[in-house]
Amino acid sequence: MIILVCGDQNQGAVFLREFTLIRRESLHDDFLSDLLNNHKTEDPSSRTARSEEDRDSLWDAWGSWSECSRTCGGGASYSLRRCLSSKTCEGRNIRYRTCSNVDCPPEAGDFRAQQCSAHNDVKYQGQFYEWLPVSNDPDNPCSLKCQARGAALVVELAPKVLDGTRCYTESLDMCISGLCQIVGCDRQLGSAVKEDNCGVCNGDGSTCRLVRGQYKSQLSENKLDDTVVAIPYGSRHVRLVLKGPDHLYLETKTLQGVKGENNLSSTGSFIVDNSSIDFQKFPDKEILRISGPLTADFTVKIRYAGAADSSVQFIFYQPIIHRWRETDFFPCSASCGGGYQLTSAECFDLRSNRVVADQYCHYYPENIKPKPKLQECNLDPCPASDGYKQIMPYDLYHPLPRWESTPWTACSSSCGGGIQSRSVSCVEEDIQGHISPVEEWKCMYTLKMPVVQPCNIFDCPKWLAQEWSPCTVTCGQGLRYRVVLCIDHRGIHTGGCSSKTKPHIKEECIVPTPCYKPKEKLPVEAKLPWYKQAQELEEGAVVSEEPSLLIGFSRFIPEAWSSCSVTCGVGSQVRLVKCQVLLSFSQSVADLPIDECEGPKPVSQRACYSGPCSGEATEYTPEETDLLYGSFQEFDELYDWEYEGFTECSESCGGGVQEAVVTCLNKQTREIADETLCVMSRRPPQLLKACSLDPCPPKMGDWEMEHLQSYLWGRIADTRCLLFSPIIKRN
Incomplete structure (x- = not known):
């Protein structure tokens, strides 16, 4: 059994050093007496002088500190004092301090586990067991409770653990004389100093950054897994929560390049690349916790397991692995007679322990480059000088080196964001005003001017289409038009837009109102109003801006627009609109009175824009603005x-x-x-048109022809105006 022998108030306590674990049956009475006698024969010269407080009390001076209870991992040392009165002295006769505050090698193992394993060769109730530590007991964390491997047997093998044993696995607090004592991150007893989230004792949190985010799974037939987040080496306080049917697993890579994987198949605590991981698995969620710091780069991945989507929320503190490190003073600028020297700052990679380019440190906004320090040096007069050489202020007689730059280069892009560069060098000016380049470190006392900057960050010109005009028909199929302008970031009509991306200025339109049906009451097929048709309908030809005529039906036919009335700014255009009909027998077009065509008459005048006038500010009325800046979808x-x-x-x-x-x-x-890629409900209706309208060889006389023509003109008087509609489909 592990023992800790305590004397009375005058004798104090006797410490058993680390690994001094003694079995009960081998402990003799003379062994304890030797320990106590050795302690009593302390050399009086080793005691410290009595303090003013001790002189006013009945205590003797404190004795020297004992050896540490542990050789590594944090132990305890004690000092004793004697009461010089036969009466009771107020206060304690023993005091403690921490010692051996260096990390133990990995092969040393857990201190509490060592104390449990020391009982493996001692029978308990007539049987040998392999004992494992029971940690984090909330009721008595400083008792030695151990559990038999492979059994539910938990036994308190000692009322006290050895001094220096951690009270809890995730705390620096240690057990001393059976009581849990607070230990700060500075390894001092009674200290309340804590580590910040970056692991720095009494730090301000500036050496790491908080990373939080959310991942949502996106199922794909070709993907079985996906990456959630990459957590770099040294990160702390990692927590991930997955909600959904999928599963988490880990991939790791050490700094030496060794890769590993852990499937996290069950609930429990694991050691992955020397990092302790706590994993909880529930039917509908999974929770992953890692206190850190991580000893490898961790990649958290998700393996798809169900049809439903999953989400992962994560949070951790990522170390800033690139930090500024101040250098020593550079050599003096003069060997005698007075000179100056500077310090600098270099970007240091904490993982590889090497200096890297400054841009790595500039990546972190939290990283503030320390300002160089400047001092005078080699003030002794030069041997060739006559007497002492006075050092004059640099800013008056010997200006400090300074940064000088060349002009900026042209921007790499005319719009949309580009870069331009320049060269910056350190120069020095002598008393005669001659300027010469010098080493850059001489100018490091001030911030170096940037060598690259963004330029032309405004947006490139974009096509802007105004609203569509009304459809040129009131029923069936027609055309509609719009104005498309190239507008720059200032809202001015300009050039520079790509012709490949220009929106089309005309498209076909469908009016859902059925066109006039003849007396036969045959069904008329019309396109749905939501269908957008921009494809040319005439085989091998471009869609004409002129709406076409149907045989026997009158409709409004607009002619081409005239030129704009002005050469710059906003003007107007006009056109002629006629009411016409196509005669079937003669295959000719006849003009009709305007009132013979029903429905709204197409507009015969519209606004037009011919570009800004030179030398004038571009200002528009509300009506002109609506014309030029229409919205489109x-x-x-x-x-x-x-x-x-x-x-x-x-x-x-x-x-x-x-x-x-x-x-x-x-x-x-x-x-x-393939037709399956298009939405079937959006398939346009069947569309028919007349063809081969030329008459077949005549089979009737002239009087029959005149009779039919008279009949047709009689029909026109009773016919309503129909704008282009699909041909009647006969069953």
Whole structure:
């Protein structure tokens, strides 16, 4: 059994040093007496002088400090004093301090575990056990409780652990004489100094940064797992919470390049690359905690296990591994007669223990480069000088070296953000005003001017499309138009936009109102109003801006717009709008009175913009602003239905029918795609048009022709104006 022998108030306590573990049956009475006798024969000269407080009391001076209870990992040492009166002295006769505050080698193991294993060769209730430590007992953390391996047997093998044993695994507090004593991060008893989140004792948290975030899984048929977050070496206070059906696992890589993996298959505490990990697994969530500091780079990954999405919230403190380190003073600028020398700062990689480029330290906003220090040096007069050489102030007679720069280069981009650079050098000016380059360290007492800066960070010109005009028809299919301008970041119409990205200025439109039905009451097919048709309908030809006529139906036909009335600024355009009808037999167009066409008449005047006038500020009225800055909406879908020409005509003469071919197109590449990629509910309706309208060889006399023509003109008087609509489909 491990023992700790205590004497009375005058005798104090006797310490058993680390690993001095004695079995009960081998302990003799003369052994204890030797310990006590050795302590009583203390050399009086080793005692310290009595303090003023001791002189006013009945205590003798404190004795010397004992040997440390541990050789590493933090132990305790004690000092005793005697009461010089036969009466009771107020206060304690023993005091403690920490010692051996150096980390133990990894192979040394846990101190509490060593004390439990010392009982492995001692029978308990007639049987040998392999004892494991029971830590973090909230009721009595300083008793030696051990558990038999492979059994539920927990026994208190000693009422007290050896001095210097940690009270709790995650604390520096230590047990002394069976009581838990507070120990600060400065390893001093009774100290309340704590480590900051970066692991720095009494630090201000400036050596690390808080990282927090959230990951949401995105299921994919081709991916079985995904990376959640990479946590670098040295990070602390790591916590991740996964909610969902998926599972977490770890990949590690040490500084030596050794890789590892842990599947985290069950709840428990694990050691992964010398880092202690606590993992909890529940049916609907998983929790991962690592106190740190991490001894390797950890990559937390997620393995997909279900159809539902999962989310992971994480938080940890990441060390700032690149920090500024002040250098020693550089050599003096003069060997005699007075000179100056400076310190500098270099960026130091804490992981590789080497100096790296300054840009690594500039990455962290928390890193503030220390200002160089300047001092005079070699003030002794030079041997060749006559007497003492007075050192004059540098700013009056010998200016300090300074930074000088060349002009900025042209910007690498005309818009959208570019960079420009310049060279910066350290120069020195002598008394005669001659300037010469010198080593950069001489100018490090001031901040070096930047050598690169951003430029032209304003947005590049963009196409701006105004609102679409009304559809040119009141029923069926027509056209609509808009103005598209190239506008720069100041809102001025300019050039510079790519013609490849210019939005189209016209497109077909569908008015859902059914067009006039003839007396036969046959069904009329019209396109749905939401369908956007910009593809040319005429096979092998561009869609004409002129709306087409149907045989026997009158409609408004607008002519081309005139030129803009002004050469700059906002003007107007006009056009002529006619009411016309197509005659079937003569295949000619006839003008009708305006009141013969029903529905709204297309506008015959509109505003136009010819660019800003030179030398004038561009100012617009509200009406002009609406004209120039209309809003437009683009389709988000990559695939959509479009018409791609027509089938061959069903008849060679006398009038036939062609059916529009509907295909699923990739809107970016304009390539035909599989129909399953397009939304079936958005497939446009069947569209027919007349064809082969030339009459077949005549089979009737002239009087029959005149009779039919008279009949047609009689029909026109009763016909309502119909703008372009799909051909009537006959069953």
